[in-house]
Amino acid sequence: xxxxxxxxxxxxxxxxxxxxxxxxxxxxxxxxxxxxxxxxxxxxxxxxxxxxxxxxxxxxxxxxxxxxxxxxxxxxxxxxxxxxxxxxxxxxxxxxxxxxxxxxxxxxxxxxxxxxxxxxxxxxxxxxxxxxxxxxxxxxxxxxxxxxxxxxxxxxxxxxxxxxxxxxxxxxxxxxxxxxxxxxxxxxxxxxxxxxxxxxxxxxxxxxxxxxxxxxxxxxxxxxxxxxxxxxxxxxxxxxxxxxxxxxxxxxxxxxxxxx
Amino acid sequence: xxxxxxxxxxxxxxxxxxxxxxxxxxxxxxxxxxxxxxxxxxxxxxxxxxxxxxxxxxxxxxxxxxxxxxxxxxxxxxxxxxxxxxxxxxxxxxxxxxxxxxxxxxxxxxxxxxxxxxxxxxxxxxxxxxxxxxxxxxxxxxxxxxxxxxxxxxxxxxxxxxxxxxxxxxxxxxxxxxxxxxxxxxxxxxxxxxxxxxxxxxxxxxxxxxxxxxxxxxxxxxxxxxxxxxxxxxxxxxxxxxxxxxxxxxxxxxxxxxxxxxxxxxxx
Amino acid sequence: xxxxxxxxxxxxxxxxxxxxxxxxxxxxxxxxxxxxxxxxxxxxxxxxxxxxxxxxxxxxxxxxxxxxxxxxxxxxxxxxxxxxxxxxxxxxxxxxxxxxxxxxxxxxxxxxxxxxxxxxxxxxxxxxxxxxxxxxxxxxxxxxxxxxxxxxxxxxxxxxxxxxxxxxxxxxxxxxxxxxxxxxxxxxxxxxxxxxxxxxxxxxxxxxxxxxxxxxxxxxxxxxxxxxxxxxxxxxxxxx
Numbered sequence: 209x210x211x212x213x214x215x216x217x218x219x220x221x222x223x224x225x226x227x228x229x230x231x232x233x234x235x236x237x238x239x240x241x242x243x244x245x246x247x248x249x250x251x252x253x254x255x256x257x258x259x260x261x262x263x264x265x266x267x268x269x270x271x272x273x274x275x276x277x278x279x280x281x282x283x284x285x286x287x288x289x290x291x292x293x294x295x296x297x298x299x300x301x302x303x304x305x306x307x308x309x310x311x312x313x314x315x316x317x318x319x320x321x322x323x324x325x326x327x328x329x330x331x332x333x334x335x336x337x338x339x340x341x342x343x344x345x346x347x348x349x350x351x352x353x354x355x356x357x358x359x360x361x362x363x364x365x366x367x368x369x370x371x372x373x374x375x376x377x378x379x380x381x382x383x384x385x386x387x388x389x390x391x392x393x394x395x396x397x398x399x400x401x402x403x404x405x406x407x408x409x410x411x412x413x414x415x416x417x418x419x420x421x422x423x424x425x426x427x428x429x430x431x432x433x434x435x436x437x438x439x440x441x442x443x444x445x446x447x448x449x450x451x452x453x454x455x456x457x458x459x460x461x462x463x464x465x466x467x468x
Numbered sequence: 469x470x471x472x473x474x475x476x477x478x479x480x481x482x483x484x485x486x487x488x489x490x491x492x493x494x495x496x497x498x499x500x501x502x503x504x505x506x507x508x509x510x511x512x513x514x515x516x517x518x519x520x521x522x523x524x525x526x527x528x529x530x531x532x533x534x535x536x537x538x539x540x541x542x543x544x545x546x547x548x549x550x551x552x553x554x555x556x557x558x559x560x561x562x563x564x565x566x567x568x569x570x571x572x573x574x575x576x577x578x579x580x581x582x583x584x585x586x587x588x589x590x591x592x593x594x595x596x597x598x599x600x601x602x603x604x605x606x607x608x609x610x611x612x613x614x615x616x617x618x619x620x621x622x623x624x625x626x627x628x629x630x631x632x633x634x635x636x637x638x639x640x641x642x643x644x645x646x647x648x649x650x651x652x653x654x655x656x657x658x659x660x661x662x663x664x665x666x667x668x669x670x671x672x673x674x675x676x677x678x679x680x681x682x683x684x685x686x687x688x689x690x691x692x693x694x695x696x697x698x699x700x701x702x703x704x705x706x707x708x709x710x711x712x713x714x715x716x717x718x719x720x721x722x723x724x725x726x727x728x729x730x731x732x733x734x735x736x
Numbered sequence: 737x738x739x740x741x742x743x744x745x746x747x748x749x750x751x752x753x754x755x756x757x758x759x760x761x762x763x764x765x766x767x768x769x770x771x772x773x774x775x776x777x778x779x780x781x782x783x784x785x786x787x788x789x790x791x792x793x794x795x796x797x798x799x800x801x802x803x804x805x806x807x808x809x810x811x812x813x814x815x816x817x818x819x820x821x822x823x824x825x826x827x828x829x830x831x832x833x834x835x836x837x838x839x840x841x842x843x844x845x846x847x848x849x850x851x852x853x854x855x856x857x858x859x860x861x862x863x864x865x866x867x868x869x870x871x872x873x874x875x876x877x878x879x880x881x882x883x884x885x886x887x888x889x890x891x892x893x894x895x896x897x898x899x900x901x902x903x904x905x906x907x908x909x910x911x912x913x914x915x916x917x918x919x920x921x922x923x924x925x926x927x928x929x930x931x932x933x934x935x936x937x938x939x940x941x942x943x944x945x946x947x948x949x950x951x952x953x954x955x956x957x958x959x960x961x962x963x964x965x966x967x968x969x970x971x972x973x974x975x976x
Contacts (some may be wrong), residue, residue: 269628274553290621300628311621325629328639374625424811451813453950459668464816465743 209235219285219384219403219415220245221266226280228261228270230338237439238280247418250430250447252423253302254462258439259419261385266417267303268296284385301329304383308324308390310370312362312377317419319358321373325381347413349406368399375406388411388418392425404429423463435459489715496712499705502683504713508692509675515702519710521677522535525685526594526714529671530661532596535658537603540651542734544604545611550637561612568605575601584670590684595671602663603656614645637720647729654725657720666690688714748818751804754879756825757830758765760795761875763788764833766866768933771840772864774858775926785841790832799827813964818950822943826878829936829943833871836929836936843926850919856906860923863930868894868936875935877941883948886941888956896934903927 221243235258243249245402251259265278266272268289281288289299312321317321322328322341330336341358345351350372354365362373370390378386388407392400407429410416420426426433434444435456443459444451454460461467503518508519548557559583579598584590588616618641626636672684673694688710695707767788774781778936806812812820872891875884903924910920938955948950 267628269624272624297630297632301628301629304630305624305628308620309618309621310734311625313622313625313640314618315646316640316643320547324626324640325631328629328631328635377625380627385473423813427811427813452817454814460814463813465746 221385221415221417222283223266224283225264226265226282227266227278228258229277230261230273231275235439236265236319239436239441241444243415243417243440244412245415246411249416249432249434250412250426251419251436251465252421252426253418253435253436254467255421256438257438258435260389261438261439263305263389263419266385266387266455267305268299269295271441281371301325301381302383303388304378304381304384305387306371306374306378306391308383309394310367310374312370312373314363316362317359318354318365318373320363321362322376322380325377329381335358341376344376344380347379347410348372349402350376351408366399368395368402371395371399371403372406372464375403379410383414385415385417388416390419390421396421399423417442417455423451435462437462473716487736491710492708492715496710497710498708499530499713501659504706504709509676509686510673514701517706519587519686519688519691519706521674522686522688522691522710523676523713525671526661526688528592528679528685529595529599529667529687530657532593532601533660534653534657536596536600537607538654540600541604541607541656542611542649542653544608545615545643546637548608548612550633550641560608564605564608567601568609571665572598572600572602572663573665574667577627579666587682589682590672591669592671592678593684595667595682595685595687596681598666598670599660599663602666606656607653608660610655611645611649614648614652615641617648619643647731651725651729654721654728658721658725661718661721662689662714664693668693674729746806746812747816749802749806750812751825753799753806756802756826757799758875760792760799760827760830760834760877761871761878763792763795764830766835766836766872767792767834767841767967768864768868768871770846771863771869771875772930774841775843775860775864778844779902780845780848782841782845785838786919789834789838792831796827796831799823803827811929812971818947822878822947825943826940828861830966833933833936836933840926840929843922847922850922851915851922852919853906853916856903856910856920856923856965859903859906860901860926860930863896863903863927866896867898867933867937869932871940874937874944875942877944878947880955881944883945883949886944887955889941891904893934893938896931902930913964942943958970 219320223241226236226239226423239258239262251262260271260386266289267281268278270276270278273435276460278290281290281291284299284302284455286458287294289444291333299455313324316324319341322400323331323337326337326340344352345354348467350369353369354360354373362370373395375386375388375391391407392403404425406432407416411431418429420429432444432445434449435442435450435454435458437458443454443456445455450459451463455462504520505518505523506519506520507516507518509519544560547596548560552560555662576598579594579601579736583594583597587594622644623636623641626640627633667690670688671690673690674684674686678685692707692710692714695710696701767785770781770785770788803820806820818897848932870889873885873892874881874889875888904927907920907924910916942955945955
């Protein structure tokens with residue numbers, strides 16, 4: 209980064225003793241880690257290990273489930289997002305999320321989908337909306353494919369395109385962090401690779417956290433990898449390290465396929 | 469073998485409907501003329517006239533009923549599906565189901581006791597209220613069920629953008645169910661348009677023009693009732709014509725509901 | 737697809753490749769033994785040694801292909817990945833040792849009519865015994881993932897290097913006796929071959945180091961520390 213350039217927009221997240229419950233069931237047990245700014249961090253682990261729950265605690269979506277509870281602190285650039293003074297909505301604007309199954313808003317055009325976050329956030333100016341929508345679609349690698357049919361319904365796109373549409377929608381509100389919860393698991397291999405390329409590109413502008421059950425994907429796409437098991441953090445290391453020389457027996461057993 | 473039985477059953481089920489339509493058209497069409505829609509009923513014993521006031525009156529009471537029941541019903545459905553806790557939702561749904569089960573004549577009596585007696589007169593407003601009570605549970609329930617079909621991911625996707633819940637519900641969830649909500653509303657209206665019993669005790673009837681909501685008003689179903697039980701041949705003819713018009717109106721509303729549904733959901 | 741079962745067959749495949757590799761190790765030790773014995777007994781072992789080497793070469797190809805197939809199909813990671821990479825190297829080292837045995841046997845064949853020097857012969861026997869011992873220990877360290885065993889190898893290599901120098905000195909000494917000179921000057925190569933076998937064994941030991949620690953380091957004997965008994969240490973790394 210040269211002198212005088214603006215520092216990259218992403219921010220680091222410090223997670224301190226994060227615990228989460230669904231009613232009586234504890235899904236996360238005191239997880240602590242530091243997510244580096246402008247890097248891709250992958251969260252891996254067997255089904256039910258708490259990786260989705262973890263990520264949903266980062267943008268305060270977990271608490272939307274009836275009976276759900278969170279304890280612990282999550283600092284975004286020094287500010288605890290669970291501080292009682294903090295509005296969960298603001299957190300979600302700054303920490304965006306893309307879900308496992310593509311979920312474009314039904315009955316809305318491609319343009320309206322991408323613009324939704326902006327419009328509902330109060331932006332009215334047509335020109336501004338058009339600019340931001342184009343930027344977001346370009347970032348998501350979808351612009352060229354849809355620029356001539358922005359007013360067609362989002363649900364008419366293919367699965368891979370729909371997911372990129374959802375990514376564009378999330379990017380349009382300019383978050384600092386983007387959380388992706390198994391974004392490619394419902395997609396075909398070619399779309400999956402496109403999404404992976406996208407993730408690598410995105411880290412220039414934001415911090416990316418990606419949950420995946422596909423270890424090869426985690427190995428391909430991320431700079432850091434965290435391995436969760438039964439709600440606990442077992443190991444967290446630079447990806448190359450974790451996949452060539454894991455320190456924990458459980459990590460080694462999981463990634464070599466001896467269980468899970 | 470099963471296919472034959474099923475097809476036979478379908479024919480048996482549809483036959484009465486077709487029969488009714490055929491009879492209506494045969495009996496009603498000849499009596500249907502412009503007068504029907506433009507003239508007032510003639511005094512007892514005099515030939516001719518029409519039911520212009522009843523057509524307008526029906527529109528009035530159905531309109532009033534819709535104006536009350538549709539917003540309340542849709543909001544009620546939104547409440548039970550999007551906002552209520554388990555117990556709140558159960559309570560509202562229970563009340564709705566009970567209300568749906570109350571015979572419409574009883575609803576008419578209720579409105580009579582509460583509104584007509586208080587106002588000391590029959591009125592279009594009372595009629596509208598009675599119809600609203602008929603429509604309300606239907607609209608609430610259909611809105612509730614259509615909203616249930618909206619995948620949870622849509623709500624999560626909206627919330628994840630950092631917008632408040634009410635905006636997510638109003639601008640994302642409800643619009644995505646718009647087709648279903650609209651068609652549910654149209655069906656409720658169609659049903660209300662044909663209700664007779666509640667109107668007997670509330671709107672009563674009127675042989676003259678009336679556009680005032682606080683006065684009794686003529687409606688097609690009630691006119692059909694009155695004319696049909698009369699001894700006059702002429703009135704019988706007009707009753708058939710009115711029946712045809714009523715059924716045609718309901719049919720249009722029902723078809724309209726299906727068309728809306730197809731456009732919104734079957735478009736691809 | 738049950739990842740448990742797929743991985744089971746992967747681990748079975750991996751285990752069978754390793755067994756094949758260790759089998760090659762046995763064969764290579766045998767051929768070395770035959771060749772070194774023949775130095776003294778002058779028996780015609782060349783055909784046998786070549787036959788063993790052909791088998792080693794065949795296995796070398798098979799193991800190489802098996803490893804490539806595993807890499808392509810299974811994307812091994814962590815310990816499995818290191819094992820696969822180490823096997824690839826050890827495979828090559830064993831194949832080299834096999835070739836060296838053949839070379840030694842060829843020389844025995846070629847120098848049968850010559851007059852040997854008992855002294856030089858004794859050195860060579862010594863070297864041969866130590867070289868065989870080193871190969872055996874290196875393969876044992878590999879099979880048991882025993883790092884300390886592997887780290888002793890450089891110190892076992894020292895005597896071989898010394899003997900190699902001694903042979904060289906003796907050969908120069910033999911220049912005075914023309915009847916010996918022919919044989920001696922040719923047999924120098926055998927000494928060289930045996931020294932290289934020792935080096936290959938140390939290389940195998942380094943692969944054990946990589947396999948166990950994940951670090952790619954060269955072994956070297958610690959100098960100036962007589963009380964450690966000349967134990968090998970990882971260059972620049974902390975003693976394990």
